[in-house]
Amino acid sequence: MEFLTEFPSMGRRDLTSLRQAIDETFRSFSRAYGESLENFFDPLLHFLIWFEKLLLGMPWPLFLIIIGGLAWLGSRSWKITVASVLAFVAIGVLGMWEDTMATMAIISVATLVCIVVGIPLGILMARSDRTQSVITPVLDVMQTIPSFVYLIPVVMLLGIGKVPGLLAVCIYAIPPIVRLTNLGIRLVDKDVLEAADAFGASPKQKLLGVQVPLALPNIFAGINQTIMMALSMVVIASMIGVKGLGVPVLRAVSNQYLALGLMNGLAIVALAIIFDRVTQSYGKRLQAYRGQSK
Template sequence: MEFLYEFPSLGRKTLSGMKQAVDETFKGFSRAYGEQLENFFDPLLRFLIWFEKLLEATPWPVILLVVGGLAWLGSRSWKITAGSVLAFIAIGVLDMWEDTMATLAIISVATLLCIAIGIPLGILMSRSDRAQGVITPILDVMQTIPSFVYLIPVVMLLGIGKVPGLLAVCIYAIPPIVRLTNLGIRLVDKDVLEAADAFGTSPWQKLWGVQVPLALPNIFAGINQTIMMALSMVVIASMIGVKGLGVPVLRAISNQYLALGLMNGLAIVALAIIFDRVSQTYGKRLQAYRNGGK
Protein backbone atom coordinates (compact mmCIF):
# COMPACT_ATOMS: atom_id res chain seq x y z
CA MET A 1 0.00 0.00 0.00
CA GLU A 2 2.84 2.39 0.77
CA PHE A 3 4.16 1.80 -2.78
CA LEU A 4 0.80 2.84 -4.22
CA TYR A 5 0.98 6.14 -2.34
CA GLU A 6 4.61 6.73 -3.33
CA PHE A 7 4.09 5.80 -7.00
CA PRO A 8 2.51 9.13 -8.12
CA SER A 9 5.30 11.07 -6.42
CA LEU A 10 7.91 8.87 -8.11
CA GLY A 11 6.21 9.43 -11.49
CA ARG A 12 6.20 13.19 -11.02
CA LYS A 13 9.91 13.19 -10.14
CA THR A 14 10.73 11.03 -13.17
CA LEU A 15 8.69 13.24 -15.50
CA SER A 16 10.27 16.37 -14.05
CA GLY A 17 13.72 14.91 -14.61
CA MET A 18 12.88 13.99 -18.21
CA LYS A 19 11.54 17.50 -18.92
CA GLN A 20 14.65 19.09 -17.43
CA ALA A 21 16.91 16.79 -19.47
CA VAL A 22 15.09 17.64 -22.71
CA ASP A 23 15.21 21.38 -21.97
CA GLU A 24 18.90 21.34 -21.09
CA THR A 25 19.78 19.23 -24.14
CA PHE A 26 17.93 21.54 -26.51
CA LYS A 27 19.38 24.67 -24.90
CA GLY A 28 22.86 23.22 -25.26
CA PHE A 29 22.19 22.36 -28.91
CA SER A 30 20.85 25.85 -29.65
CA ARG A 31 23.89 27.49 -28.01
CA ALA A 32 26.32 25.23 -29.87
CA TYR A 33 24.75 25.29 -33.33
CA GLY A 34 22.45 28.32 -33.32
CA GLU A 35 24.92 30.55 -35.17
CA GLN A 36 25.63 27.88 -37.81
CA LEU A 37 21.90 27.43 -38.40
CA GLU A 38 21.44 31.18 -38.80
CA ASN A 39 24.26 31.27 -41.34
CA PHE A 40 22.72 28.31 -43.17
CA PHE A 41 19.37 30.10 -43.53
CA ASP A 42 20.95 33.49 -44.31
CA PRO A 43 20.58 33.11 -48.15
CA LEU A 44 16.89 32.30 -47.64
CA LEU A 45 16.49 35.41 -45.48
CA ARG A 46 18.20 37.56 -48.09
CA PHE A 47 15.98 36.21 -50.85
CA LEU A 48 12.83 36.75 -48.79
CA ILE A 49 13.82 40.35 -47.97
CA TRP A 50 14.69 41.03 -51.63
CA PHE A 51 11.40 39.59 -52.89
CA GLU A 52 9.38 41.52 -50.30
CA LYS A 53 11.10 44.80 -51.22
CA LEU A 54 10.56 44.04 -54.92
CA LEU A 55 6.81 43.61 -54.43
CA GLU A 56 6.57 46.73 -52.28
CA ALA A 57 8.57 48.84 -54.76
CA THR A 58 6.67 47.62 -57.84
CA PRO A 59 4.04 50.16 -59.00
CA TRP A 60 0.49 49.05 -58.32
CA PRO A 61 -0.59 48.99 -62.00
CA VAL A 62 2.18 46.46 -62.71
CA ILE A 63 1.06 44.31 -59.77
CA LEU A 64 -2.54 44.42 -61.04
CA LEU A 65 -1.39 43.38 -64.53
CA VAL A 66 0.64 40.49 -63.11
CA VAL A 67 -2.21 39.35 -60.85
CA GLY A 68 -4.70 39.56 -63.72
CA GLY A 69 -2.34 37.74 -66.09
CA LEU A 70 -1.63 34.91 -63.64
CA ALA A 71 -5.31 34.58 -62.79
CA TRP A 72 -6.19 34.35 -66.49
CA LEU A 73 -3.44 31.84 -67.27
CA GLY A 74 -4.53 29.66 -64.37
CA SER A 75 -8.29 29.87 -64.66
CA ARG A 76 -9.07 31.09 -68.22
CA SER A 77 -12.09 32.76 -66.64
CA TRP A 78 -12.85 36.47 -67.01
CA LYS A 79 -14.94 36.39 -63.85
CA ILE A 80 -12.09 35.06 -61.69
CA THR A 81 -9.60 37.40 -63.38
CA ALA A 82 -11.80 40.48 -62.88
CA GLY A 83 -12.57 39.43 -59.30
CA SER A 84 -8.85 39.05 -58.51
CA VAL A 85 -8.01 42.50 -59.91
CA LEU A 86 -10.95 44.15 -58.12
CA ALA A 87 -9.94 42.50 -54.83
CA PHE A 88 -6.44 43.96 -55.09
CA ILE A 89 -7.85 47.38 -55.99
CA ALA A 90 -10.03 47.23 -52.87
CA ILE A 91 -6.99 46.23 -50.79
CA GLY A 92 -5.12 49.29 -52.08
CA VAL A 93 -8.04 51.65 -51.51
CA LEU A 94 -8.38 50.43 -47.91
CA ASP A 95 -4.65 51.11 -47.27
CA MET A 96 -3.59 47.48 -46.83
CA TRP A 97 -1.32 47.31 -49.87
CA GLU A 98 2.06 47.15 -48.12
CA ASP A 99 0.95 44.48 -45.63
CA THR A 100 -0.58 42.48 -48.48
CA MET A 101 2.68 42.57 -50.46
CA ALA A 102 4.59 41.36 -47.38
CA THR A 103 2.06 38.53 -46.96
CA LEU A 104 2.31 37.62 -50.66
CA ALA A 105 6.10 37.49 -50.34
CA ILE A 106 6.19 35.05 -47.44
CA ILE A 107 3.34 32.90 -48.83
CA SER A 108 5.02 32.71 -52.25
CA VAL A 109 8.42 31.77 -50.81
CA ALA A 110 6.84 29.27 -48.39
CA THR A 111 4.88 27.67 -51.22
CA LEU A 112 7.98 27.39 -53.41
CA LEU A 113 9.87 25.76 -50.52
CA CYS A 114 7.02 23.34 -49.86
CA ILE A 115 6.90 22.41 -53.57
CA ALA A 116 10.68 21.96 -53.77
CA ILE A 117 10.72 19.71 -50.70
CA GLY A 118 7.25 18.17 -50.75
CA ILE A 119 7.08 16.82 -54.32
CA PRO A 120 10.37 14.87 -54.07
CA LEU A 121 9.25 13.49 -50.68
CA GLY A 122 5.91 12.46 -52.19
CA ILE A 123 7.70 10.75 -55.08
CA LEU A 124 9.97 8.94 -52.61
CA MET A 125 6.92 7.76 -50.64
CA SER A 126 5.21 6.53 -53.81
CA ARG A 127 8.23 4.45 -54.78
CA SER A 128 9.00 2.94 -51.37
CA ASP A 129 6.53 1.49 -48.88
CA ARG A 130 9.25 1.66 -46.24
CA ALA A 131 9.73 5.39 -46.83
CA GLN A 132 5.97 5.87 -46.68
CA GLY A 133 5.83 4.04 -43.36
CA VAL A 134 8.53 6.33 -41.93
CA ILE A 135 7.32 9.66 -43.36
CA THR A 136 3.56 9.24 -42.77
CA PRO A 137 3.75 9.40 -38.92
CA ILE A 138 5.95 12.50 -39.22
CA LEU A 139 3.33 14.15 -41.44
CA ASP A 140 0.64 13.15 -38.93
CA VAL A 141 2.55 14.92 -36.16
CA MET A 142 3.16 18.01 -38.32
CA GLN A 143 -0.56 18.28 -39.13
CA THR A 144 -1.94 17.64 -35.66
CA ILE A 145 0.51 19.22 -33.22
CA PRO A 146 -0.56 22.77 -32.23
CA SER A 147 1.40 25.35 -34.17
CA PHE A 148 2.39 27.17 -30.97
CA VAL A 149 4.27 24.04 -29.84
CA TYR A 150 6.71 23.89 -32.75
CA LEU A 151 7.13 27.67 -32.64
CA ILE A 152 9.07 27.15 -29.39
CA PRO A 153 12.06 25.19 -30.81
CA VAL A 154 12.11 27.31 -33.99
CA VAL A 155 12.30 30.53 -31.97
CA MET A 156 14.86 29.04 -29.57
CA LEU A 157 17.12 28.09 -32.48
CA LEU A 158 16.69 31.11 -34.76
CA GLY A 159 15.16 33.84 -32.59
CA ILE A 160 12.44 36.24 -33.70
CA GLY A 161 12.23 37.19 -37.36
CA LYS A 162 11.26 36.27 -40.89
CA VAL A 163 13.05 32.93 -41.20
CA PRO A 164 11.51 31.35 -38.07
CA GLY A 165 8.08 32.48 -39.28
CA LEU A 166 8.76 31.08 -42.74
CA LEU A 167 9.87 27.73 -41.29
CA ALA A 168 6.79 27.58 -39.07
CA VAL A 169 4.57 28.21 -42.10
CA CYS A 170 6.36 25.49 -44.09
CA ILE A 171 6.11 22.93 -41.27
CA TYR A 172 2.36 23.50 -41.06
CA ALA A 173 1.71 23.71 -44.82
CA ILE A 174 3.90 21.00 -46.36
CA PRO A 175 1.99 17.78 -45.44
CA PRO A 176 -0.83 18.14 -48.05
CA ILE A 177 1.50 18.39 -51.03
CA VAL A 178 3.54 15.40 -49.82
CA ARG A 179 0.46 13.25 -49.24
CA LEU A 180 -1.30 14.16 -52.50
CA THR A 181 1.84 13.73 -54.61
CA ASN A 182 2.24 10.26 -53.15
CA LEU A 183 -1.45 9.49 -53.68
CA GLY A 184 -1.51 10.82 -57.25
CA ILE A 185 1.45 8.71 -58.36
CA ARG A 186 0.12 5.58 -56.66
CA LEU A 187 -3.27 6.05 -58.40
CA VAL A 188 -1.79 5.97 -61.90
CA ASP A 189 -3.42 3.13 -63.83
CA LYS A 190 -1.32 -0.06 -63.76
CA ASP A 191 -2.22 -0.77 -67.39
CA VAL A 192 -0.57 2.52 -68.38
CA LEU A 193 2.56 1.56 -66.44
CA GLU A 194 2.62 -1.87 -68.10
CA ALA A 195 2.34 -0.20 -71.50
CA ALA A 196 5.25 2.09 -70.61
CA ASP A 197 7.31 -0.95 -69.57
CA ALA A 198 6.41 -2.67 -72.86
CA PHE A 199 7.91 0.27 -74.76
CA GLY A 200 11.16 -0.19 -72.82
CA THR A 201 11.09 3.01 -70.76
CA SER A 202 13.56 3.36 -67.91
CA PRO A 203 12.27 3.92 -64.36
CA TRP A 204 13.31 7.59 -64.62
CA GLN A 205 11.48 8.03 -67.96
CA LYS A 206 8.42 6.25 -66.61
CA LEU A 207 8.34 8.50 -63.55
CA TRP A 208 8.71 11.87 -65.31
CA GLY A 209 7.11 10.95 -68.62
CA VAL A 210 4.11 8.96 -67.38
CA GLN A 211 3.47 8.96 -63.63
CA VAL A 212 4.10 12.61 -62.72
CA PRO A 213 2.12 14.05 -65.69
CA LEU A 214 -0.85 11.81 -64.90
CA ALA A 215 -0.61 12.72 -61.21
CA LEU A 216 -0.57 16.50 -61.89
CA PRO A 217 -4.25 17.07 -60.92
CA ASN A 218 -3.58 15.55 -57.50
CA ILE A 219 -0.29 17.43 -57.18
CA PHE A 220 -2.02 20.74 -57.94
CA ALA A 221 -4.70 19.87 -55.40
CA GLY A 222 -1.86 19.46 -52.89
CA ILE A 223 -0.40 22.84 -53.91
CA ASN A 224 -3.85 24.38 -53.43
CA GLN A 225 -4.15 22.99 -49.90
CA THR A 226 -0.58 24.02 -49.08
CA ILE A 227 -1.33 27.63 -50.07
CA MET A 228 -4.53 27.63 -48.00
CA MET A 229 -2.73 26.29 -44.93
CA ALA A 230 0.12 28.77 -45.38
CA LEU A 231 -2.38 31.64 -45.45
CA SER A 232 -4.01 30.32 -42.29
CA MET A 233 -0.62 30.67 -40.53
CA VAL A 234 -0.25 34.38 -41.37
CA VAL A 235 -1.62 35.63 -38.05
CA ILE A 236 0.36 33.12 -35.96
CA ALA A 237 3.58 33.90 -37.84
CA SER A 238 3.09 37.59 -37.06
CA MET A 239 3.60 36.71 -33.38
CA ILE A 240 7.27 35.97 -34.06
CA GLY A 241 8.09 39.02 -36.14
CA VAL A 242 6.74 38.30 -39.64
CA LYS A 243 5.38 41.37 -41.42
CA GLY A 244 2.08 41.18 -43.24
CA LEU A 245 -1.66 41.20 -42.77
CA GLY A 246 -1.32 39.16 -39.58
CA VAL A 247 0.30 42.06 -37.70
CA PRO A 248 -2.78 44.38 -37.85
CA VAL A 249 -5.02 41.42 -36.97
CA LEU A 250 -2.87 40.66 -33.93
CA ARG A 251 -2.92 44.35 -32.95
CA ALA A 252 -6.69 44.41 -33.36
CA ILE A 253 -7.04 41.39 -31.05
CA SER A 254 -4.81 43.02 -28.43
CA ASN A 255 -6.62 46.36 -28.51
CA GLN A 256 -10.14 45.19 -29.48
CA TYR A 257 -10.18 47.11 -32.78
CA LEU A 258 -13.04 45.41 -34.60
CA ALA A 259 -12.82 47.36 -37.87
CA LEU A 260 -9.03 46.91 -38.19
CA GLY A 261 -9.20 43.18 -37.55
CA LEU A 262 -12.20 42.71 -39.83
CA MET A 263 -10.66 44.54 -42.80
CA ASN A 264 -7.32 42.75 -42.62
CA GLY A 265 -9.03 39.43 -41.97
CA LEU A 266 -11.14 39.93 -45.08
CA ALA A 267 -8.00 40.77 -47.06
CA ILE A 268 -6.55 37.39 -46.03
CA VAL A 269 -9.83 35.75 -47.05
CA ALA A 270 -9.70 37.52 -50.43
CA LEU A 271 -6.18 36.20 -51.07
CA ALA A 272 -7.27 32.71 -50.06
CA ILE A 273 -10.28 32.80 -52.40
CA ILE A 274 -8.16 34.04 -55.33
CA PHE A 275 -5.50 31.36 -54.85
CA ASP A 276 -8.14 28.70 -54.30
CA ARG A 277 -10.26 29.52 -57.36
CA VAL A 278 -7.29 29.88 -59.71
CA SER A 279 -5.51 26.70 -58.58
CA GLN A 280 -8.73 24.67 -58.45
CA THR A 281 -9.74 25.75 -61.95
CA TYR A 282 -6.29 24.94 -63.27
CA GLY A 283 -6.45 21.51 -61.62
CA LYS A 284 -9.84 20.84 -63.23
CA ARG A 285 -8.42 21.79 -66.62
CA LEU A 286 -5.59 19.34 -66.09
CA GLN A 287 -8.08 16.67 -65.09
CA ALA A 288 -10.14 17.31 -68.23
CA TYR A 289 -7.00 17.08 -70.37
CA ARG A 290 -6.07 13.82 -68.64
CA ASN A 291 -9.51 12.40 -69.40
CA GLY A 292 -9.31 13.47 -73.05
CA GLY A 293 -11.51 16.57 -72.74
CA LYS A 294 -10.82 20.12 -73.83
Protein backbone atom coordinates in the same frame (compact mmCIF):
# COMPACT_ATOMS: atom_id res chain seq x y z
CA MET B 1 -0.79 1.60 0.43
CA GLU B 2 2.68 3.06 0.99
CA PHE B 3 3.62 2.12 -2.59
CA LEU B 4 0.46 3.74 -3.94
CA THR B 5 1.13 6.95 -2.04
CA GLU B 6 4.84 7.12 -2.89
CA PHE B 7 4.59 6.14 -6.55
CA PRO B 8 2.98 9.41 -7.79
CA SER B 9 5.66 11.50 -6.10
CA MET B 10 8.40 9.28 -7.53
CA GLY B 11 6.77 9.57 -10.97
CA ARG B 12 6.63 13.34 -10.67
CA ARG B 13 10.30 13.49 -9.68
CA ASP B 14 11.31 11.30 -12.61
CA LEU B 15 9.17 13.35 -14.97
CA THR B 16 10.71 16.58 -13.70
CA SER B 17 14.21 15.15 -14.18
CA LEU B 18 13.31 14.05 -17.71
CA ARG B 19 11.99 17.51 -18.58
CA GLN B 20 15.10 19.16 -17.19
CA ALA B 21 17.32 16.78 -19.18
CA ILE B 22 15.40 17.51 -22.41
CA ASP B 23 15.55 21.27 -21.81
CA GLU B 24 19.26 21.20 -21.04
CA THR B 25 20.01 19.03 -24.09
CA PHE B 26 18.09 21.37 -26.37
CA ARG B 27 19.76 24.45 -24.89
CA SER B 28 23.17 22.88 -25.46
CA PHE B 29 22.21 22.02 -29.03
CA SER B 30 20.96 25.55 -29.73
CA ARG B 31 24.13 27.10 -28.29
CA ALA B 32 26.35 24.76 -30.32
CA TYR B 33 24.50 24.81 -33.65
CA GLY B 34 22.18 27.83 -33.54
CA GLU B 35 24.59 30.10 -35.42
CA SER B 36 25.29 27.41 -38.02
CA LEU B 37 21.56 26.95 -38.61
CA GLU B 38 21.11 30.71 -39.02
CA ASN B 39 23.91 30.76 -41.60
CA PHE B 40 22.31 27.80 -43.39
CA PHE B 41 19.01 29.68 -43.73
CA ASP B 42 20.63 33.00 -44.69
CA PRO B 43 20.12 32.47 -48.48
CA LEU B 44 16.42 31.82 -47.86
CA LEU B 45 16.20 34.97 -45.73
CA HIS B 46 17.91 37.07 -48.43
CA PHE B 47 15.58 35.66 -51.09
CA LEU B 48 12.51 36.42 -48.96
CA ILE B 49 13.68 39.99 -48.29
CA TRP B 50 14.50 40.50 -51.98
CA PHE B 51 11.10 39.20 -53.10
CA GLU B 52 9.27 41.34 -50.54
CA LYS B 53 11.15 44.45 -51.68
CA LEU B 54 10.37 43.54 -55.29
CA LEU B 55 6.64 43.40 -54.57
CA LEU B 56 6.70 46.59 -52.50
CA GLY B 57 8.73 48.47 -55.11
CA MET B 58 6.63 47.34 -58.06
CA PRO B 59 4.23 50.01 -59.47
CA TRP B 60 0.70 48.99 -58.63
CA PRO B 61 -0.57 49.07 -62.25
CA LEU B 62 2.16 46.61 -63.23
CA PHE B 63 1.31 44.38 -60.26
CA LEU B 64 -2.37 44.38 -61.20
CA ILE B 65 -1.50 43.44 -64.79
CA ILE B 66 0.67 40.55 -63.57
CA ILE B 67 -2.03 39.34 -61.16
CA GLY B 68 -4.65 39.56 -63.88
CA GLY B 69 -2.41 37.67 -66.31
CA LEU B 70 -1.64 34.90 -63.82
CA ALA B 71 -5.31 34.61 -62.85
CA TRP B 72 -6.29 34.32 -66.51
CA LEU B 73 -3.58 31.76 -67.30
CA GLY B 74 -4.63 29.67 -64.32
CA SER B 75 -8.40 29.88 -64.55
CA ARG B 76 -9.19 31.02 -68.12
CA SER B 77 -12.16 32.78 -66.54
CA TRP B 78 -12.85 36.48 -66.98
CA LYS B 79 -14.94 36.49 -63.79
CA ILE B 80 -12.08 35.19 -61.65
CA THR B 81 -9.57 37.47 -63.39
CA VAL B 82 -11.65 40.62 -62.91
CA ALA B 83 -12.51 39.65 -59.31
CA SER B 84 -8.81 39.12 -58.54
CA VAL B 85 -7.85 42.53 -59.90
CA LEU B 86 -10.73 44.29 -58.13
CA ALA B 87 -9.83 42.60 -54.83
CA PHE B 88 -6.30 44.01 -54.99
CA VAL B 89 -7.63 47.42 -55.99
CA ALA B 90 -9.88 47.37 -52.89
CA ILE B 91 -6.93 46.31 -50.73
CA GLY B 92 -4.91 49.27 -52.02
CA VAL B 93 -7.77 51.75 -51.56
CA LEU B 94 -8.28 50.60 -47.97
CA GLY B 95 -4.61 51.16 -47.14
CA MET B 96 -3.52 47.54 -46.73
CA TRP B 97 -1.20 47.33 -49.72
CA GLU B 98 2.14 47.06 -47.88
CA ASP B 99 0.91 44.45 -45.42
CA THR B 100 -0.65 42.47 -48.27
CA MET B 101 2.59 42.52 -50.27
CA ALA B 102 4.49 41.27 -47.21
CA THR B 103 1.95 38.48 -46.80
CA MET B 104 2.14 37.65 -50.52
CA ALA B 105 5.93 37.41 -50.23
CA ILE B 106 6.02 34.98 -47.32
CA ILE B 107 3.14 32.85 -48.70
CA SER B 108 4.78 32.66 -52.14
CA VAL B 109 8.19 31.73 -50.74
CA ALA B 110 6.68 29.23 -48.28
CA THR B 111 4.68 27.60 -51.08
CA LEU B 112 7.81 27.43 -53.25
CA VAL B 113 9.76 25.77 -50.42
CA CYS B 114 6.91 23.30 -49.83
CA ILE B 115 6.83 22.42 -53.54
CA VAL B 116 10.60 21.96 -53.77
CA VAL B 117 10.69 19.76 -50.66
CA GLY B 118 7.22 18.18 -50.73
CA ILE B 119 7.00 16.83 -54.29
CA PRO B 120 10.28 14.84 -54.08
CA LEU B 121 9.18 13.48 -50.69
CA GLY B 122 5.84 12.44 -52.18
CA ILE B 123 7.63 10.73 -55.07
CA LEU B 124 9.88 8.86 -52.63
CA MET B 125 6.82 7.73 -50.67
CA ALA B 126 5.13 6.52 -53.85
CA ARG B 127 8.17 4.51 -54.91
CA SER B 128 8.81 2.84 -51.55
CA ASP B 129 6.29 1.45 -49.06
CA ARG B 130 8.98 1.50 -46.37
CA THR B 131 9.61 5.22 -46.93
CA GLN B 132 5.86 5.83 -46.80
CA SER B 133 5.59 3.99 -43.49
CA VAL B 134 8.35 6.21 -42.05
CA ILE B 135 7.15 9.58 -43.42
CA THR B 136 3.40 9.14 -42.83
CA PRO B 137 3.61 9.29 -38.98
CA VAL B 138 5.79 12.40 -39.27
CA LEU B 139 3.16 14.05 -41.48
CA ASP B 140 0.46 13.03 -39.01
CA VAL B 141 2.36 14.76 -36.19
CA MET B 142 2.96 17.88 -38.31
CA GLN B 143 -0.76 18.15 -39.08
CA THR B 144 -2.06 17.48 -35.58
CA ILE B 145 0.44 19.12 -33.22
CA PRO B 146 -0.62 22.66 -32.20
CA SER B 147 1.39 25.27 -34.08
CA PHE B 148 2.38 27.03 -30.84
CA VAL B 149 4.21 23.87 -29.75
CA TYR B 150 6.64 23.72 -32.65
CA LEU B 151 7.07 27.50 -32.56
CA ILE B 152 8.98 27.02 -29.29
CA PRO B 153 12.00 25.08 -30.66
CA VAL B 154 12.03 27.14 -33.87
CA VAL B 155 12.21 30.40 -31.93
CA MET B 156 14.77 28.99 -29.49
CA LEU B 157 17.03 27.97 -32.39
CA LEU B 158 16.58 30.94 -34.74
CA GLY B 159 15.11 33.70 -32.60
CA ILE B 160 12.40 36.13 -33.70
CA GLY B 161 12.19 37.07 -37.36
CA LYS B 162 11.19 36.14 -40.88
CA VAL B 163 12.95 32.77 -41.14
CA PRO B 164 11.38 31.23 -38.01
CA GLY B 165 7.97 32.39 -39.24
CA LEU B 166 8.64 30.98 -42.70
CA LEU B 167 9.71 27.62 -41.26
CA ALA B 168 6.63 27.51 -39.03
CA VAL B 169 4.41 28.14 -42.06
CA CYS B 170 6.22 25.43 -44.06
CA ILE B 171 5.95 22.85 -41.26
CA TYR B 172 2.21 23.44 -41.04
CA ALA B 173 1.55 23.65 -44.79
CA ILE B 174 3.75 20.95 -46.35
CA PRO B 175 1.82 17.73 -45.46
CA PRO B 176 -0.96 18.10 -48.09
CA ILE B 177 1.40 18.38 -51.05
CA VAL B 178 3.44 15.39 -49.84
CA ARG B 179 0.36 13.22 -49.30
CA LEU B 180 -1.38 14.15 -52.57
CA THR B 181 1.79 13.74 -54.64
CA ASN B 182 2.18 10.25 -53.18
CA LEU B 183 -1.51 9.51 -53.81
CA GLY B 184 -1.46 10.85 -57.38
CA ILE B 185 1.52 8.75 -58.41
CA ARG B 186 0.12 5.62 -56.76
CA LEU B 187 -3.20 6.10 -58.62
CA VAL B 188 -1.58 6.04 -62.06
CA ASP B 189 -3.09 3.19 -64.06
CA LYS B 190 -0.91 0.07 -63.99
CA ASP B 191 -1.76 -0.63 -67.64
CA VAL B 192 -0.15 2.69 -68.58
CA LEU B 193 2.98 1.76 -66.65
CA GLU B 194 3.10 -1.64 -68.31
CA ALA B 195 2.83 0.05 -71.70
CA ALA B 196 5.74 2.33 -70.78
CA ASP B 197 7.77 -0.73 -69.76
CA ALA B 198 6.89 -2.40 -73.06
CA PHE B 199 8.31 0.57 -74.95
CA GLY B 200 11.55 0.27 -72.99
CA ALA B 201 11.18 3.35 -70.80
CA SER B 202 13.75 3.69 -68.02
CA PRO B 203 12.54 4.26 -64.43
CA LYS B 204 13.42 7.97 -64.76
CA GLN B 205 11.58 8.29 -68.08
CA LYS B 206 8.59 6.45 -66.66
CA LEU B 207 8.51 8.74 -63.62
CA LEU B 208 8.97 12.09 -65.39
CA GLY B 209 7.20 11.20 -68.64
CA VAL B 210 4.26 9.15 -67.39
CA GLN B 211 3.63 9.14 -63.64
CA VAL B 212 4.22 12.79 -62.76
CA PRO B 213 2.21 14.20 -65.74
CA LEU B 214 -0.73 11.90 -64.94
CA ALA B 215 -0.51 12.81 -61.25
CA LEU B 216 -0.52 16.58 -61.89
CA PRO B 217 -4.21 17.08 -60.97
CA ASN B 218 -3.56 15.57 -57.54
CA ILE B 219 -0.30 17.49 -57.19
CA PHE B 220 -2.06 20.78 -57.93
CA ALA B 221 -4.76 19.86 -55.42
CA GLY B 222 -1.94 19.48 -52.91
CA ILE B 223 -0.51 22.88 -53.90
CA ASN B 224 -3.97 24.39 -53.44
CA GLN B 225 -4.28 22.97 -49.93
CA THR B 226 -0.72 24.02 -49.07
CA ILE B 227 -1.49 27.62 -50.03
CA MET B 228 -4.69 27.60 -47.96
CA MET B 229 -2.89 26.23 -44.90
CA ALA B 230 -0.05 28.72 -45.32
CA LEU B 231 -2.54 31.60 -45.37
CA SER B 232 -4.17 30.25 -42.22
CA MET B 233 -0.78 30.59 -40.46
CA VAL B 234 -0.39 34.30 -41.27
CA VAL B 235 -1.72 35.56 -37.93
CA ILE B 236 0.25 33.04 -35.85
CA ALA B 237 3.45 33.78 -37.77
CA SER B 238 3.01 37.48 -36.97
CA MET B 239 3.54 36.61 -33.30
CA ILE B 240 7.20 35.79 -34.00
CA GLY B 241 8.09 38.82 -36.07
CA VAL B 242 6.66 38.14 -39.54
CA LYS B 243 5.25 41.29 -41.13
CA GLY B 244 2.01 41.19 -43.05
CA LEU B 245 -1.73 41.18 -42.61
CA GLY B 246 -1.42 39.11 -39.44
CA VAL B 247 0.20 41.99 -37.51
CA PRO B 248 -2.83 44.34 -37.63
CA VAL B 249 -5.15 41.40 -36.92
CA LEU B 250 -3.10 40.55 -33.83
CA ARG B 251 -3.10 44.22 -32.82
CA ALA B 252 -6.88 44.33 -33.30
CA VAL B 253 -7.36 41.29 -31.05
CA SER B 254 -5.11 42.77 -28.35
CA ASN B 255 -6.77 46.20 -28.39
CA GLN B 256 -10.32 45.27 -29.44
CA TYR B 257 -10.15 47.18 -32.74
CA LEU B 258 -13.07 45.54 -34.53
CA ALA B 259 -12.84 47.48 -37.79
CA LEU B 260 -9.08 46.95 -38.13
CA GLY B 261 -9.43 43.21 -37.48
CA LEU B 262 -12.31 42.81 -39.93
CA MET B 263 -10.61 44.71 -42.74
CA ASN B 264 -7.33 42.83 -42.54
CA GLY B 265 -9.10 39.54 -41.90
CA LEU B 266 -11.20 40.05 -45.02
CA ALA B 267 -8.02 40.85 -46.98
CA ILE B 268 -6.63 37.44 -45.93
CA VAL B 269 -9.91 35.83 -46.96
CA ALA B 270 -9.74 37.61 -50.34
CA LEU B 271 -6.22 36.27 -50.95
CA ALA B 272 -7.35 32.77 -49.97
CA ILE B 273 -10.33 32.87 -52.33
CA ILE B 274 -8.21 34.16 -55.24
CA PHE B 275 -5.53 31.50 -54.80
CA ASP B 276 -8.15 28.81 -54.23
CA ARG B 277 -10.23 29.62 -57.33
CA VAL B 278 -7.23 29.98 -59.64
CA THR B 279 -5.47 26.79 -58.53
CA GLN B 280 -8.73 24.81 -58.46
CA SER B 281 -9.61 25.95 -61.98
CA TYR B 282 -6.16 25.00 -63.23
CA GLY B 283 -6.43 21.61 -61.53
CA LYS B 284 -9.83 20.96 -63.16
CA ARG B 285 -8.39 21.84 -66.56
CA LEU B 286 -5.56 19.38 -65.98
CA GLN B 287 -8.11 16.75 -64.93
CA ALA B 288 -10.14 17.36 -68.09
CA TYR B 289 -7.00 17.14 -70.23
CA ARG B 290 -6.06 13.90 -68.50
CA GLY B 291 -9.52 12.50 -69.22
CA GLN B 292 -9.28 13.43 -72.90
CA SER B 293 -5.80 11.88 -73.19
CA LYS B 294 -7.22 8.59 -71.97
